Amino acid sequence: MASNPQWRLHQPRALLAERLFVAGAWIAGSMGFLLPVAIIGYLLVNGIGVLSWEFISAPPRGYPLGLHGGILPAIQGSLAVTMVALGVAFPLAVASAIYLAEYAEHPRFVAIMQFLAECLAAVPALLFGVLGYGLLVVQFGLGISALAGGLTLAMMMYPVILIGSHAALQSVDRSLRESALAMGVSRAYVIRRALLPRAWPGIIAATVLAGSHAVGSAVPVLFTAAVVQTRSAPSLDSPVMTLPTHLFYLVSEAVSFEHAYGTAFVLLVCLLFANTCALVLRRRLRMRGE
Amino acid sequence: MAQVMAQDVRQLSRMTLDPLMWTASLAALLLGVSTLFLIIIYVLYQASGLIGEISLGAFLFSEAWVPLAEPPRLGIMHAWMSTLYVTAISLLVAVPLGVGIALFTAELAPPAARAVLQPCLEVLAGIPSVVYGFFGFVTLVVWFEAWFDMTTGVSILAAGLIVAITVTPFIASTATEALDAVSAGDREAGLSLGVTRFYTIRRIVLPRAMPGIFAGVVLGFARAIGETLAALMLIGNSVAIPGSVLDRGQTLTGLVATELGEAAVGTPKYHALFAASAVLMVLILLINVGILLAKKRLLRHGF
Numbered sequence: 001m002a003s004n005p006q007w008r009l010h011q012p013r014a015l016l017a018e019r020l021f022v023a024g025a026w027i028a029g030s031m032g033f034l035l036p037v038a039i040i041g042y043l044l045v046n047g048i049g050v051l052s053w054e055f056i057s058a059p060p061r062g063y064p065l066g067l068h069g070g071i072l073p074a075i076q077g078s079l080a081v082t083m084v085a086l087g088v089a090f091p092l093a094v095a096s097a098i099y100l101a102e103y104a105e106h107p108r109f110v111a112i113m114q115f116l117a118e119c120l121a122a123v124p125a126l127l128f129g130v131l132g133y134g135l136l137v138v139q140f141g142l143g144i145s146a147l148a149g150g151l152t153l154a155m156m157m158y159p160v161i162l163i164g165s166h167a168a169l170q171s172v173d174r175s176l177r178e179s180a181l182a183m184g185v186s187r188a189y190v191i192r193r194a195l196l197p198r199a200w201p202g203i204i205a206a207t208v209l210a211g212s213h214a215v216g217s218a219v220p221v222l223f224t225a226a227v228v229q230t231r232s233a234p235s236l237d238s239p240v241m242t243l244p245t246h247l248f249y250l251v252s253e254a255v256s257f258e259h260a261y262g263t264a265f266v267l268l269v270c271l272l273f274a275n276t277c278a279l280v281l282r283r284r285l286r287m288r289g290e
Numbered sequence: 291m292a293q294v295m296a297q298d299v300r301q302l303s304r305m306t307l308d309p310l311m312w313t314a315s316l317a318a319l320l321l322g323v324s325t326l327f328l329i330i331i332y333v334l335y336q337a338s339g340l341i342g343e344i345s346l347g348a349f350l351f352s353e354a355w356v357p358l359a360e361p362p363r364l365g366i367m368h369a370w371m372s373t374l375y376v377t378a379i380s381l382l383v384a385v386p387l388g389v390g391i392a393l394f395t396a397e398l399a400p401p402a403a404r405a406v407l408q409p410c411l412e413v414l415a416g417i418p419s420v421v422y423g424f425f426g427f428v429t430l431v432v433w434f435e436a437w438f439d440m441t442t443g444v445s446i447l448a449a450g451l452i453v454a455i456t457v458t459p460f461i462a463s464t465a466t467e468a469l470d471a472v473s474a475g476d477r478e479a480g481l482s483l484g485v486t487r488f489y490t491i492r493r494i495v496l497p498r499a500m501p502g503i504f505a506g507v508v509l510g511f512a513r514a515i516g517e518t519l520a521a522l523m524l525i526g527n528s529v530a531i532p533g534s535v536l537d538r539g540q541t542l543t544g545l546v547a548t549e550l551g552e553a554a555v556g557t558p559k560y561h562a563l564f565a566a567s568a569v570l571m572v573l574i575l576l577i578n579v580g581i582l583l584a585k586k587r588l589l590r591h592g593f
Contacts, residue, residue, distance in 0.1 A: 014486045021488040025398050028390025032407050032462060035455060036414040039425055046428075092318045099315035113323055115582055120326045122509075122578040123571070124516025125419075126543050130550065130567045131329050134336055138555050158322045188307040209416075216418025219518045223551045244420040251424050251523060264421050275416050279409060 040268065047265025055262050065229055066246070066255045071263055073230050077146070077240030081225055082215050084150025084236070089157040090207055097165035097203075102191055114166070121159040125219045128156045133223040147236045149225020156220055157210040164206020168199040205281040212274040216267060218244035243267045330571065337568040339561035340364070349565065355529045355545070357559040364562040368531045370569070372446060372539030375532060376521055377514040379450025380457055384514075385507055387454070388461030392503070395462070396469035397491055415459040423523030426452035431524060438536060444526035447535040452524055453517050457510040464509065468502025469495060505581050512577040515570065518543040542570050 054070050061069030096113075104110045132152030142148040172195050180190045196203075218226075226245035234240045243263060250260040344353065344364055353365025391411070395404055426448055434443030472495050480490035496503075518541075526538030527548060540548070546563050553560040 014489065018486040018488040021491070022398065025390055025394040028387055029394030029399060029403065029407060031387060032391040032394070032414075032458075033410050035458075036410045036417075039417065039455075040413065042429070043421070043425060092322050095315040096319035096322050098311070099319045103312050103315060113319060116323045116326055118582055119575060119578055120323070122512065122574065123326070123329060124513075124518070124543070124574060126516065126518045126546060127329055127333065127567060127571055130546060130564065131332055133550060134564070135328075135332055155325045158325065162322065186308050188311045191311070212416065216416075216421070218418070218420040219547055222547065244418055247424060248420050248519060248523070251427055257428065260424055264424055267418065267421060271416055271418070272413070275413065279412070 040272070043261065043264050043268060047261040047268075050258050050262030051265060055259075056266065060229065060246075060259075064253060064255045066250050066259055071241075071243070071246060071259070071266065073234075074241040074243045074246040074263070075266065076234050077225075077230070078215055078242040078244075080146045080234040080240055081149040081153060081221055081242060082211055084146060085153035085157055085214055086207070086211055088151060088154035089161055089210070092154075093158050093161035094165050094203060096162050097169055098191055100162075100166050101169035102187060102195070114163075117159045117162050121163060125156060125217050128152050129220040129223050131155070132220060137224055143237070144223075144225060144227065144239045145237050146225055146234055146240045149221040149240070149242075150236075152220045152224045153214040153217070156217065157214050160210035160213065161203075161206050164209070165199070165203040168202025168206070169195060171202065172198045201281040201284055205278040208274050208278040208281070212271045212278075215274075216244055216271055218242070218248050221245055222248070243270075330575070333564055333568050333571055336561060336564035339556070340558060340565045343558045343561070349562070350569075354531075357549070357553075357562070362558055364558060366542065366545065366562070366566050366569070368529050369540055369542045369545045369566065372525065372532055373515055373541040373543070375446045375535060375539065376450045376453055376517075376525070376541055377511060379447060379535065380454035380514045381507070381511060383451060383454035384458045384461055384510060388458045388506070388510070389465050389503060391458070391462040392465030392469055393491070395466045397487070397495070411459040411462055414455070415463075417456075419456065419517065419519040420523070422452050422456055422520040426520065426524045434536075440536065442526065442538075444524055444538060445536045446525055446532055446539045449521040449525040449539075449541070450535070452520050453514050456517060456520055457514050460513060461506045461510040464506025465499070465503045468499040468506065471502065472498045505585065508577055508581055512574045515541075516543065516574055517541075518547050522547055542566055546570075 056070055056075065057072055058070035059073050060066040060071065100110050100113055104113075129152060132148060132155070136142045136148040136151055137144060142151075176194055176198075177190055180194050181187070214220075221242050222245055225240055226242055227239040228241070228249050230239060230241050243266060247260055247263045247267065250256055250263060340349070349365055350370070351365075351367055353363050353367070355365055355368060356363040391407070395407055399407065427444075430448045430451060431443035434440055434445060434448055476494055476498065477490060480494045481487065521541045522544040525540060525544060527540050527544060528538035529540055530537070532539040546567050549559070550563050553563055
């Protein structure tokens with residue numbers, strides 16, 4: 001390298017290339033900063049004007065539907081399917097992570113399970129929707145319902161919570177676990193009293209991320225849970241409106257861009273809030289780990 | 291047993307709670323992970339209903355998509371061509387941008403800039419697909435109508451550009467990881483020879499980080515072909531075979547998302563939509579399995 005003197009610091013050609021590189025990298029870096037700020041800012045600025053008490057507390061009205069009124073049933077529906085999904089996926093995923101981190105004895109088994117979980121996490125949302133529709137809605141006869149949508153989202157959340165919780169459990173200091181076990185208490189006791197209290201910020205952070213991902217995801221609920229309009233409060237066996245599918249309907253049928261801005265605003269504010277919480281939790285976990 | 295109980299109550303909990311937790315947590319793990327096989331088997335099973343209706347070659351390469359014709363014509367060539375166009379455009383934009391962001395983050399950024407940039411990219415990755423679609427609809431589509439004198443701005447190009455934004459944070463974070471893994475010693479050895487920072491990065495850092503960056507790009511590719519709503523809302527949903535990037539089109543994902551809810555269960559069209567999903571699934575799983583298996587080898591190169 002040094003035998004190639006034209007790349008030395010004082011050579012004009014080398015300096016030019018260096019300056020171009022630095023300029024290019026700074027441009028890319030500022031794009032990475034400006035893109036999210038511009039997109040979020042644009043949607044929030046346009047959305048905040050639409051927001052009113054009526055918008056978040058009334059059902060949609062008008063013809064075509066959604067031209068007037070609000071998005072209350074969509075907020076309720078999104079909450080309902082997400083709660084069903086969390087109720088199913090959270091206990092399953094945390095229990096699975098506990099098995100992998102504490103009980104599993106063969107490293108090879110752990111590696112295979114991790115591999116399968118990562119494959120599952122890579123499956124696109126559409127395929128979960130296709131499975132949920134074909135299997136849950138049609139073959140199991142659940143119909144288009146909050147239950148079918150919640151179960152579909154649960155399948156999608158499971159690997160995310162599993163991978164995050166497993167990492168959180170593993171990050172707990174090895175010696176803590178060993179000294180506890182050396183005192184002769186059971187594994188279950190160690191998990192409950194020593195490991196979970198230290199791993200919970202990481203577990204909650206992974207769950208919040210998986211949950212916010214699911215709240216924003218329209219495709220899996222599009223065929224399994226969502227309808228354009230509901231009159232009643234959400235129940236497990238009836239279809240629901242959700243925020244992302246309502247936004248999709250408002251835009252694709254060109255009903256009302258004004259209300260689409262409002263819906264996007266509500267959705268984004270919820271997600272940003274959840275993501276910030278997850279970020280703070282993860283920071284705290286990392287600090288404790290160091 | 292009586293002895294044990296006399297000794298210690300904790301001992302009892304070991305006898306009862308541990309086997310219970312062991313069994314329950316193993317059952318949860320096996321149940322959860324089995325959804326992967328459930329998806330694979332179910333989608334392939336439903337897709338197999340198409341066998342006998344149409345040959346694989348015609349399904350993929352020659353037939354048009356006219357499900358209402360008698361007999362129905364069920365080819366998905368227009369869909370995978372649109373997917374290919376959208377993915378190519380998105381990678382053309384996202385790879386330079388993502389790798390540029392990674393080079394900035396890993397090599398140049400002052401710590402404060404790095405601390406700001408990383409949450410920014412996480413926010414970008416956290417925006418839902420449907421919101422991206424809406425954003426593209428009120429910005430890109432409107433601009434295209436003005437710039438290219440189009441009657442509607444929905445096009446493959448608009449979809450590709452928005453999908454590019456959705457995959458950029460992925461490529462950027464994987465590439466940053468790969469660059470960070472190159473040891474500071476190698477870097478300093480280059481700089482100590484008196485060459486420029488650019489030359490050090492080009493000849494020492496990049497070759498070592500290349501396998502990791504490559505993995506990030508391939509995973510970005512898999513995400514781009516799986517992207518559904520953002521593309522669906524901007525591409526115009528036309529079943530004609532696209533001729534240029536300003537034409538309308540319909541991605542594989544968009545085809546399934548548009549038609550599945552309306553297809554009568556058990557008809558050839560229903561099975562054809564599962565077959566289209568199967569094509570997507572096989573492609574994405576092969577890519578991910580390949581990268582996951584190669585990951586160790588790809589990363590070892592960096593150390």
